[in-house]
Amino acid sequence: MCHIPVFCWISATVLEHMLKRKREEMPKTLTEMYTHLVVFHTKQKNEKYLGKEETGPHWNKESILSLGKLAFQQLVKGNLIFYEEDLEESGIDVSDASVYSGLCTQLFKEECGLSQDKVYCFVHLSIQEFLAAVYVFLSFINNNENLMDKLQTNDKSEVTFYKGAVDKALQSETGNLDLFLRFLLGLSLESNQKYLRGLLTNTRSSSKCLEGTVKYIKEKIRENPSPEKSINLFHCLNELNDHSLVEEIQSFLSSGSLSKPNLSPAQWSALVFVLLTSEKELDVFDLKKYS
Template sequence: MKDKKLSLLDILQIFCTETIETDISSNKYQVIFIFDGLDESRLDLNFQNFVRLSNVMESASVDVLLINLIAGNLLPSALIWITSRPAAADLIPSKFVSRVTEVRGFNDPQKEEYFRKRVSDQSLANRIISHLRSSRSLYIMCHIPVFCWISATVLEKMLSKAESGEIPKTLTQMYTHFLIIQTNIKHEKDYEKKIKDKDMILKLGKLAFQQLVKGNVIFYEEDLRECGIDETEASVYSGLCTQFFRQEFGLYQSRMYCFVHLSIQEHLAAVYVHISCANNKKNAFEQSTQKSLFSKFFNLRISLSKQLSLSGLHQKAVDKTLHAKNGNLDLFLRFLLGLSLESNQTLLHGLMVQNGNTPSNEKTVKYIKQKIRMNPFSEKFMNLFHCLNELGDHSLMQEIQDYLQSGTISKVKLSSSQWSALVFVLLTSEEEINVFKLNEFVGGCNKADEVLLNLLPVVKTSRSAM
């Protein structure tokens, strides 16, 4: 309805016919509006510059009506409840928000409870839990129920006696194994034989990337067609789509599509971008005379004859992620960097052009560490440490772990990147910090005020601090 002009009353009467004979603008009724998943909306909510409306009979575009409703100009006595992903929570200016509730997902006991209920073999369930606990980056992610489902699907297969191979220890490995498992699920449908897995993955990846850049998690048939996807294929094509992609029916729009979870969209987007660069496929870029979606995203002008190096792609992706609003590209970056490891490329061998060269990530690691030094007190550095973990570089974290274990942390003059590493290690520690004790880190060259400033993110998450 984004291109139509309607009054608030018109919209209500379309969706809620009960309101036709009800004067909701009177004080007789208490009204509550629930906007579930506002971050999935394609409306441009410009709260800085909008036409003010106060009459429910006055017509305007849907975005203007929504802004005025949230701002309290229309139906000022109405209550409004909005759900949104954390990364997009500040779509609404804080002056219009009276209360914020964060849904944290599973706590640690609930994580384990999920796997014990999901996996019937309790011995296998214990091994899955033990493996996830051995990798902090994976165990932390288990607060997301969908990630528990993905992990259970992968590890139940990988840890069984019949399977062999490297057990996933990083986020990228887990999602890439899940992609392979779902690709191998086949149904006996004639039309499924008409399209190869490789082609379907690249089509879905292109859709995932294009919509991720636009900030969309809900797509329509025209979006699918733009990427060469037939909606029949998308809704029923093997496990790849039935597990990754779902079809929804809206009140007004006849059909909508979305990935099962944003993280799956981010992984497929990263697969598409990585393969486009690694294979140097022409269909990854528009004509050299135009600025393609890909080049707009990374602020590049790329001719079809010029090959972009993987390290160059990584550096541009790091820059773009650091400048992105709300950290909405953080997970995409972790996947993109992780896909450059040989172990993950081996899993994707069916999609890759085999040239015999294994790319070095030395330049990428060096670039990320440089960015950490430049942004020592930014919350964005946390994701950069996760990126180093995906790349298999633990050098900064190991230095800090050694200092902590030897009890010499207070005697060492730490660099800005080491302070950042210390924050990361403490925040991702298996043990919850009940009491933060400043004196444990003060001494030698480390003054109390400097330590407090550097470790403020840790203080904020501690239950109490001395």
Template sequence: MYTHFLLLQRRQTKHNTDQSTSETILSLGKLAFKGLKEKNLLFTEEDLTSCGTDVTKAAVFSGLLTRIKRENHELYKQNMFCFVHQSIQEFMAALHVFHSFTNKGENVFTESTSATSDLTASEFYKKAVDKAFEDEHGDWDMFLRFLVGLSLESNQDLLQDLIDKSEKHKDASKEAAEYIKKKIRENNSDPDKNLNLFFCLNELNDDSLVQEIKNYLNSEEKPFETFSASQWSALNFVLLTSDENLEVFDLKKYLKSEKVLLGMMPVVKVSKSTLLSWCELSEESCNGLTSSVLTKPSSNLTVLDLSHNDLMDAGVMRLADGLKNVNCKLETLKLAGCQVTERGCISLAEAIEFNRVSSLKHLDLSYNHPGDKGMRALNAIVEDPNKKLETVK
């Protein structure tokens, strides 16, 4: 899709300028890669010039790069530039890296400017996968999807005016897919990383791991308790890319198990309502929900029902850590019958008080033991006119 979009931009500009557009496109790719390395989304005219981009020529590619006028801004009088969307920048950066390797024999991932013509395409993709996988914040995830997609012959045919077709890539896409599957099997700690690698496999038209999960879902046998980390990632990928409505996540639909919940956190994160009552959960589930969902800016979760699980004060205090986070979007939290005492209730009240932008409106603590101090702390929050909290049971 992005390749066709680039070709459309190029076709439109040919009617507006007599200059070759290839050099401008490739210089924009260099600019995009520079920004990705430096975690920069805004560029000055000097940034464009340093990457060999003529500002006048770049202006005709308004579908890729746009100018931000700041004449009225006190600190920034000069014009600034940015790509029209971050994914456009990531695609252009991947195009630059692919072109540098294919046409010039250079691996721009390294600091050295010397040619690396002896580097095989397979090694090149492995280095790219490792770079994205090792980044803690996922800044290279979309870039990697675009880069492995460019390894396919179909995309290289579309970009033949920009990229030399090379024998280097003949079997590289298959080898890249095998290396990605190896990384998925070895990673037992970060499901989000594995999820991105599944998107990369999708770009490479490899669905071997996904097909295994689809077969499980279509059969009566659902051995979730014995799933490996790679199988959990495959299950999350299948659900996230399916037509299934994920607004409500009900753990009982799969299996009432803490292990299953922890394995499906990426699905919980995109749901608006998560139903976990009577599912035999403990403090460990609260740890997972806080670190993987409540504190993530990408989370959609607004309703969380954990009623009638033995969370105890320790688990509820961990949830309170999530409520303190400015990224938490919870509006309803149900903790009925979770063996919460005065200590846990006070922690919840302090968390709501701490987060000045807390969105929590409804808190259910029925069938617990808040004690007098816990009741007073919670009532004080309800009566605070600056808080959105409307009801506490």
């Protein structure tokens, strides 16, 4: 991913900050990386503009929820550029929009369009997707409100919430919820929730929920969705720190026994994921080895 400039910027920003501190383990997932990015820039904003020390409470809950609501509403609509009415719909006072832009320069920016009307956007779509996931996650954990369920069914369990999000992402023909889903599932881990203190009024994280979510994702992989959807589901498992299917394929690769007459579609998807995420360069891909 680091051939994309914005990911180079994100990686460099987060790693530089963490290497200076030398107190925390390096991020291993995309959710961890983006969580650290937003935490870092929020602290930086507080120190620069509000005079708060880094050790103090760093989250401005109202700002994060307002930006998250805007991010989610516009993500669902497929919008990357926002206008004044969009901000108002999300509860952001237009007269304060420049304050949001100024305080969160690295996350949210204000520009003038061709008609000289002010338009707004996040620095990158992935920032919008992450903040949208944070907003949906907080709405569920704090208020027991499932924004992914328009009918608001009576089943408010965690597993149902995450299953519904998986279904919504799979139903999207454009893939606009793929990265959002990865972030949302990543936020379900307690290891990531600890960075959201000040935003969370409740905490929900159980091994039973994790096991149920992982099991459901594996079931969806075995239902043979499109290759793109299947690969994204493997990324979702990675965000949940579950590598069982990938390890199964890796063991076949290392033993040279990945030559069954008929690999299942799930195994093919796992093979593709392994090849895409492998740190080793593959000069030649001999398909005959796997058929």
